[in-house]
Amino acid sequence: xxxxxxxxxxxxxxxxxxxxxxxxxxxxxxxxxxxxxxxxxxxxxxxxxxxxxxxxxxxxxxxxxxxxxxxxxxxxxxxxxxxxxxxxxxxxxxxxxxxxxxxxxxxxxxxxxxxxxxxxxxxxxxxxxxxxxxxxxxxxxxxxxxxxxxxxxxxxxxxxxxxxxxxxxxxxxxxxxxxxxxxxxxxxxxxxxxxxxxxxxxxxxxxxxxxxxxxxxxxxxxxxxxxxxxxxxxxxxxxxxxxxxxxxxxxxxxxxxxxxxxxxxxxxxxxxxxxxxxxxxxxxxxxxxxxxxxxxxxxxxxxxxxx
Amino acid sequence: xxxxxxxxxxxxxxxxxxxxxxxxxxxxxxxxxxxxxxxxxxxxxxxxxxxxxxxxxxxxxxxxxxxxxxxxxxxxxxxxxxxxxxxxxxxxxxxxxxxxxxxxxxxxxxxxxxxxxxxxxxxxxxxxxxxxxxxxxxxxxxxxxxxxxxxxxxxxxxxxxxxxxxxxxxxxxxxxxxxxxxxxxxxxxxxxxxxxxxxxxxxxxxxxxxxxxxxxxxxxxxxxxxxxxxxxxxxxxxxxxxxxxxxxxxxxxxxxxxxxxxxxxxxxxxxxxxxxxxxxxxxxxxxxxxxxxxxxxxxxxxxxxxxxxxxxxxxxxxxxxxxxxxxxxxxxx
Numbered sequence: 001x002x003x004x005x006x007x008x009x010x011x012x013x014x015x016x017x018x019x020x021x022x023x024x025x026x027x028x029x030x031x032x033x034x035x036x037x038x039x040x041x042x043x044x045x046x047x048x049x050x051x052x053x054x055x056x057x058x059x060x061x062x063x064x065x066x067x068x069x070x071x072x073x074x075x076x077x078x079x080x081x082x083x084x085x086x087x088x089x090x091x092x093x094x095x096x097x098x099x100x101x102x103x104x105x106x107x108x109x110x111x112x113x114x115x116x117x118x119x120x121x122x123x124x125x126x127x128x129x130x131x132x133x134x135x136x137x138x139x140x141x142x143x144x145x146x147x148x149x150x151x152x153x154x155x156x157x158x159x160x161x162x163x164x165x166x167x168x169x170x171x172x173x174x175x176x177x178x179x180x181x182x183x184x185x186x187x188x189x190x191x192x193x194x195x196x197x198x199x200x201x202x203x204x205x206x207x208x209x210x211x212x213x214x215x216x217x218x219x220x221x222x223x224x225x226x227x228x229x230x231x232x233x234x235x236x237x238x239x240x241x242x243x244x245x246x247x248x249x250x251x252x253x254x255x256x257x258x259x260x261x262x263x264x265x266x267x268x269x270x271x272x273x274x275x276x277x278x279x280x281x282x283x284x285x286x287x288x289x290x291x292x293x294x295x296x297x298x299x300x301x302x303x304x305x306x307x
Numbered sequence: 308x309x310x311x312x313x314x315x316x317x318x319x320x321x322x323x324x325x326x327x328x329x330x331x332x333x334x335x336x337x338x339x340x341x342x343x344x345x346x347x348x349x350x351x352x353x354x355x356x357x358x359x360x361x362x363x364x365x366x367x368x369x370x371x372x373x374x375x376x377x378x379x380x381x382x383x384x385x386x387x388x389x390x391x392x393x394x395x396x397x398x399x400x401x402x403x404x405x406x407x408x409x410x411x412x413x414x415x416x417x418x419x420x421x422x423x424x425x426x427x428x429x430x431x432x433x434x435x436x437x438x439x440x441x442x443x444x445x446x447x448x449x450x451x452x453x454x455x456x457x458x459x460x461x462x463x464x465x466x467x468x469x470x471x472x473x474x475x476x477x478x479x480x481x482x483x484x485x486x487x488x489x490x491x492x493x494x495x496x497x498x499x500x501x502x503x504x505x506x507x508x509x510x511x512x513x514x515x516x517x518x519x520x521x522x523x524x525x526x527x528x529x530x531x532x533x534x535x536x537x538x539x540x541x542x543x544x545x546x547x548x549x550x551x552x553x554x555x556x557x558x559x560x561x562x563x564x565x566x567x568x569x570x571x572x573x574x575x576x577x578x579x580x581x582x583x584x585x586x587x588x589x590x591x592x593x594x595x596x597x598x599x600x601x602x603x604x605x606x607x608x609x610x611x612x613x614x615x616x617x618x619x620x621x622x623x624x625x626x627x628x629x630x631x632x633x634x635x636x637x638x639x640x
Contacts, residue, residue, distance in 0.1 A: 009368075010371070013371060016323050016328050019328075020328035025326070025594075035326070
């Protein structure tokens, strides 16, 4: 008696079986990673949300007619209305415009720093892990020094020397952030180094650079991708924290963190929810979507997973 | 009926990887008798390991048993293995204690961070109520039975301290620790050298005689079959093409594939000028199968009738074959 209920996986398998028996699947050859990414619903949702937010910030002048820096003291602290979708803040600037233009800075800082730190960390980590010996020890010590430096002190130091600017912020984030990705890549490469195929590649006579970057690195990328997405989230929030303290970007440029600054004041927190709530939500949704994309990429690029 | 321990009835197992449906096992029926060794022979990819994994319900995630029955005739009655929950309590209690399996590569089938003794004792303590001390004693006895020297010392050693043959013996010890009724051995000696192979098979013969275990031996080496088998099943592309006792298969093969297989083996002693006759053609792509009998592109006896899948014909009550022209094959001796 076949009384087993059909699970979702069963139904998917039935569809594949019918198609195969009808001879429909014979010539289909889609890129496997792409197919698996598109099948992952969360990853696709993440991608859509990320694209929407990105395009909204790029096309900000078209979407919103207010400038984020226009001060209008007559219209301070207005709640959301048809004129100002998210109302105005303490000095009359349109909150929606500030979110859109601020998004440019925050996304640039977050994604840029994460990618920069990842590129440096991965490049150095794979070669140092592969070669071992003196290079590995030197970079290990350098990364430990950089990671143990308190970031606030470093920011204060550099800001007081070179002044406040967006690029300085990104450089500081990269300097303090490459260490953890370096260590992770190095650990993965250390375990891959002992596999048989590395020995086979050496037997072919390939040089070290090709073995390390073309063959071993793609196998180590899984955790790196996840780390990139987590770092993006972390850097956006760190920039927000630094702006809170007034150490981030100059105050006239709006960033998501800058907008949240005003929530320090308890009266704003209680009565002017339209200033901090939309911004906070946008940050959360953006960070979530980046995480979904990262997870989706990691799962779809992994050749050992079935599917 | 009471000397049959497992019945497989029209088993179909399909794999659904890469969004395609691969009919790995396409209607297989046979019976495993108590205390006898059954050899599943066939080329790579014909579905032998899949049958073994389906009996143990260890198939990968993207595959399922489509149809068919796997019935285990235990002391408490018949159990339908295909209907049990894959990792449920019942199936897990059958695995290891009633039906045990040993794998091809002992290097990677043992956990490198635990001692051999720990791994055997874990198996014993999971299925029985022995204390640690009793289990350790039993494990030492098992290692002694498997002819591992100095078992009291070896029981506390790690897999990397064992040689290949010893690791396979340790695996067999683990599998036999709860006295299973059926031992499934999936190409147990392919990764070992020939002298060790002979020792392992001597061991398995001894186990069969002393403990009345049925052994399902999966192999692609006809020499091994000749040495160990009581019954033989020849498989090709997911179907059983011939099954019978050892004498029947070797002395009077009734299927063209079996005949061609036996002819293609080089014989020790005939010298370097002996004629080696490989089977012409190649195994078909499982996604582009020929119509009807799967062997017809490569078969010498193929006719138009062969575009319909042959029925199972019984030559004697132990020898059956899936070919329309088996009478001609038997005559062309």
